[in-house]
Amino acid sequence: MNELWPRVGESDADYRERLAQERAVAQERWEQALREQSSPENDAAARIRIWERRHQIDLPRNPAHRLIAKIAAGTNLTVLEVLEEQRARGRGGANGG
Numbered sequence: 001m002n003e004l005w006p007r008v009g010e011s012d013a014d015y016r017e018r019l020a021q022e023r024a025v026a027q028e029r030w031e032q033a034l035r036e037q038s039s040p041e042n043d044a045a046a047r048i049r050i051w052e053r054r055h056q057i058d059l060p061r062n063p064a065h066r067l068i069a070k071i072a073a074g075t076n077l078t079v080l081e082v083l084e085e086q087r088a089r090g091r092g093g094a095n096g097g
Contacts, residue, residue, distance in 0.1 A: 030054075038076035044085050047075040059086055 006015040036042055037050040048059055051074050060067050063083055072079045 037074060040076070044075070044077050044081045045088070047077060048082065048085050051075050059089065061086065061090070 003018075006012070010018070033050055033054050037047050037054060039047070042050070048071060051071055052058055057067070059071065059082075063086060068082050068086075069079055071077075072082045075082070
C-alpha cells in the first residue's frame with residue numbers, strides 16, 4: 001500500500017486506478033479528521049490533538065500566540081477553552097507536552 005511506483009506486472013491502467021483509490025482513502029481520512037477536530041462528541045483536548053496532527057504543529061505555550069484563535073476556530077472551541085487546555089498541559093495534565 002502507498003507505493004508510488006507501478007508494481008511488477010501491473011498495467012498502467014491498474015496503476016492509475018490503484019493511485020486513485022489510495023488518494024480517495026487519504027482524502028477520506030483527512031475529511032474524517034476535519035470532522036472530528038470540531039465534533040462536540042470530542043472533548044477540547046481531543047479536538048486540539050487532532051488539530052495538531054492535521055497541521056503538524058504543537059499547541060503554542062504562549063497564551064498570546066496568534067495561533068490560539070486559529071486553533072479555537074478550527075476546533076469549534078472558544079479561545080478560553082483552548083487556553084484552559086494549554087494551562088492543563090502546562091500543569092502536566094493528562095495530555096502532557
